Amino acid sequence: MLKQSNQQPLAGVRVVECSHGVAAAYCGRLLSVMGAEVILLEPQSGHRLRREPPFLAEAPDTSALFSYLAAGKQSVICDLAEDMGRAELDALLADADILIDDTPIAERRSRGLDPDDLSRRFPKLIPVSVLPFGAHGPKAGWRAEEINAIHATGEGFLLPNGLSVELFPDRPPLKIYGHFTAMQGGVAAALAALSALWAEQGQSADISVQDAGLAVACFAVQRLGDGSLEHRVERSFKYGGVLECRDGFVEVLTLEERQWTAMVELMGHPAWATDKALDDALERSRRGAEINRYIRAWARDHDVVELVGRAQRLGVPMARYNAPADILCDPHEQARGLFQPVEIPGVGTRSMLVAPFHFGGSPLRLASGPPALGEHRLAAPAIRARKVVGAAE
Known part of the structure; x- marks a missing residue:
């Protein structure tokens, strides 16, 4: 009972x-x-x-x-x-x-x-x-x-x-x-x-x-049914994903327009990101490899805690990769x-x-x-x- x-x-x-x-x-x-x-x-x-x-x-x-x-x-x-x-x-x-x-x-x-x-x-x-x-x-x-x-x-x-x-x-x-x-x-x-x-x-x-x-x-199964076979080389977000920082790793994902806009603000409005062509989400996808080179170079100059804190205040979906010891002492957990x-x-x-x-x-x-x-x-x-x-x- x-x-x-x-x-x-x-x-x-x-x-x-x-x-x-x-x-x-x-x-x-x-x-x-x-x-x-x-x-x-x-x-x-x-x-x-x-x-x-x-x-x-x-x-x-x-x-x-x-x-x-x-x-x-x-x-x-x-x-x-x-x-x-x-x-x-x-x-x-x-x-x-x-x-x-x-x-x-x-x-x-x-x-x-x-x-x-x-x-x-x-x-x-x-x-x-x-x-x-x-x-x-x-x-x-x-x-x-x-x-x-x-x-x-x-x-x-x-x-x-x-x-x-x-x-x-x-x-x-x-x-x-x-x-x-x-x-x-x-x-x-x-x-x-x-x-x-x-x-x-x-x-x-x-x-x-x-x-x-x-x-x-x-x-992946759904796409296979549609006739598309995914492969690990192609299975990634066009830009963003895992970024290496000065003292660790973070992951960022900007699926929505407002998230991309906030990401540009987070990076300090660099000249490459203010290219009017990048206002188009499809164009950003086509130029994903180029965008990732810029983002990764930028992230290496920042510490994880500082970067994640600013990102979350701006509404950028970003989080740190924690080691097990970090999780045990994390205030949220x-x-x-x-x-x-x-x-x-x-x-x-x-x-x-x-x-x-x-x-x-x-x-x-x-x-x-x-x-x-x-x-x-x-x-x-x-x-x-x-x-x-x-x-x-």
Whole structure:
């Protein structure tokens, strides 16, 4: 039952997470920070992501990725290859509202995770399947890591672009650092789970990480449908974009006439920018490379903070590129309460991003840091009762 509040809109919701990869784990993380009780099932050897880099410098065996994705969750050791493990799973699902599962299709029946069987035995449960290419269709059984997923969306083909491809034209197509596409899949899975929960009719959700990534690359797909194939060499704004300053980088984008006018004022009305021909937006696009040479030369003579401050006062869409340490101490992020100190076993207290959203203007809170392996093994009375009955029989 939902007990909604701004701080915990999913209070009273129980989620069982049977994840192996980032997408399903991020779905659980998002539901957890909204107040759901998320029980993470782990094998005796621990979740696969516990061994996934990058690792924390203070504890080389502690995965920074897992620490972030598992924060606020409970850890229960549950071996679904064994009868006892499947009995533990049933006991948890009997009281659960949502199941997040990224187990490969071919392994689900043997592990007690067959969707049709679960729907029959637990009619109120919402099974959320999170797979690279979804649970239905010719690619349902395919596996993928992040590099496969981002290229399957078409986005990988378009990277690097803009200033990066100008500076490093010989670089091959790359992927964005980290798990960008998988996290898009996690967002889609969380939204699907919330929609099904809202409907209150025992629904299910089938998430394709590729589809979620395609939503990000939708413009490139749309242009392909129109007969235009984008390439990373051409995929950039005609002028503006990433600019190198004296002490860092900024990004500027002037799509509207008033923004261009403000940009000219910001630069001090240089003679080249007051050319009457540049009053025409199409002419500016045609002369984008020329404009960029002027803008980049001008930006190198300015400091980031000074330049961004003046730009924003004039209405020029410009922002700095921050290093992680800059973000942690930025007054804006601090005012929004986006980071929270959490305890990481074997490491100590560290700042961690809570969530990329607010409810009612108030920051959400993490219930805890990442759990130790099996820390909540005895947390569910139903599991203990099932074990006692099994032993008596």
